[in-house]
Amino acid sequence: MIQDIRQLLITTITEKKENYYRLAFSYVKNKDGALDIIQESIKKALISGDKINGFRRA
Numbered sequence: 001m002i003q004d005i006r007q008l009l010i011t012t013i014t015e016k017k018e019n020y021y022r023l024a025f026s027y028v029k030n031k032d033g034a035l036d037i038i039q040e041s042i043k044k045a046l047i048s049g050d051k052i053n054g055f056r057r058a
Contacts, residue, residue, distance in 0.1 A: 005049045013042055
């Protein structure tokens with residue numbers, strides 16, 4: 001189950017990476033800042049992924 005959630009997170013992040021980047025960039029108006037935000041967000045999502053209960057792909 002934990003591995004399934006981790007794989008789902010990785011797949012979703014990969015599929016939507018451009019959208020996440022554009023959103024982060026719209027806040028900071030800076031390429032490096034946006035990439036830092038994305039990196040930190042992905043790290044937090046993967047670390048906490050095993051704590052998600054009832055997580056389903058929409």
